[in-house]
Amino acid sequence: MEHWIIDNEPALRLGFFIGIFLLMATLEMLSPRKRNFLKPKNSNINSHGVSQNNTESIRGFRWFNNLSLSFSASILMRLILPLGLVGFSLYCQEVGLGLFNLDFFNQINSIFIFIFSxxxxxxxxxxxxxxFHYVPFLWRLHKVHHSDQAFDVTTGIRFHPLEILLSIGIKFLVVLIFGLTAESIIAFEVILNGLALFNHSNFKIPLTVDYYLRKFIVTPDMHRVHHSQIPTETDSNFGFNISLWDRLFGSYQDQPSLGHDGIEIGLKEYKDTEQPKKLSNLLLMPFKK
Ligand SMILES: [Zn+2]
Structure with missing residues (x-):
């Protein structure tokens, strides 16, 4: 079973990604939590002289941009690091690199090490x-994620390819230091990607369900606060999976101050500009003033 999982890692991850993405997108369509993130001031007249609904055209370019960013990051990863984290972890295991690959840890239950990892x-x-929020150079990369003026399942995959590259670099370091197993890396990546899609999604979850769920994991209502234009709210609720970290390290904010209907999503600096709408501008955003 373990070998099958390791051998089929890319297909397994892609399968989970597509399945969860489609499920979230369908739920958003059937029962949206918030409508009209972007309130168009007036409607557009297109080249055929036909009036267009801005909200619909905005959804179109947002989805195109966010999916394109994710796609280009995946290609970049496969080109630069064809073996990926799993291949690196297997190598570390073979040559005995990393804390959990020391002989001492052989005596500890592998399930315990898996959960701890x-x-x-x-x-x-x-x-x-x-x-990434506090170091100016890193924020330049991460603000591409926050410049999205709406909040839905595609926001969860909207990251600048260089941010993805850097975070993979950090993960390599973690694998090297701790000697994490291939199984724990695959499980973590599947959970992280799945929950990132879930907690950026825009579908209605009953408030009582949210209340109990967020005691354990990060819910969309909890993470939406992090995408508010109010800086103290942007600098809160950093967690992606377990909600404990924000409570433990003092960055937890229960609800947005303007409520979920009044919350303005995105960054103030791009509020009235066209910049975040073009893919090329998103790719160049970290390098501009
Ligand atoms: Zn952030």
Whole structure:
């Protein structure tokens, strides 16, 4: 079973991604949490002289941009690191690199190490996200994610390819230091990608369900606060999977101050500009003033 999972890692991850993406997109369509993120001031007249609904055309270019960013990041990863994290972890295991590959850890139950690895990885990702907000050079990359003026399942995959590259670099370092197993890396990546799609999605979850769910994991209502234009809210709720880290490290904010209907999504600096709408501008955004 373990071998099958390792051998079929790319197909397995892609399968989970497509399945969860389609499920979230369908739920958003059937029961949206918030409509009209972008309130068009007036309607467009297209080249045929036909009035267009801005909200619909905005959805079109947002989805195109966000999916294109994700696609280009995946291609870049496969070109630069064809063996990926799993291949690297197997290599570390073979040559005995990393803490958990030491003889001492052979005596500890592998299930315990597996669960501990997932929690450890998640805590590191929490701090990575927080650092990306506070270090100016890293924020330049991460603000591409925050410049999205709406919040839906595609926001969860909208990251600049260089941010993805850097975060993979950090994960390589974590694997090298701790000697994480291939199985724990695959499980973590599937959970992280799945929950990132879930907690960026825009479908209605009953408030009581949200109340209990967010005691354990990050829900869309919890993460939406992080995409508010109000800086103190942008700098809160950094978690992606387990909601504990924000409560533990003092960055938890329960609800947006303007409520989920009044919240303005995105970044103030791009509020009235055309910049975030073009893919080329998103790719060049970190390098511009
Ligand atoms: Zn962020």
């Amino acid at each position: 997932l929690i450890l990885f998640d805590c590191i990702i929490y701090w990575q996200h927080r650092i």
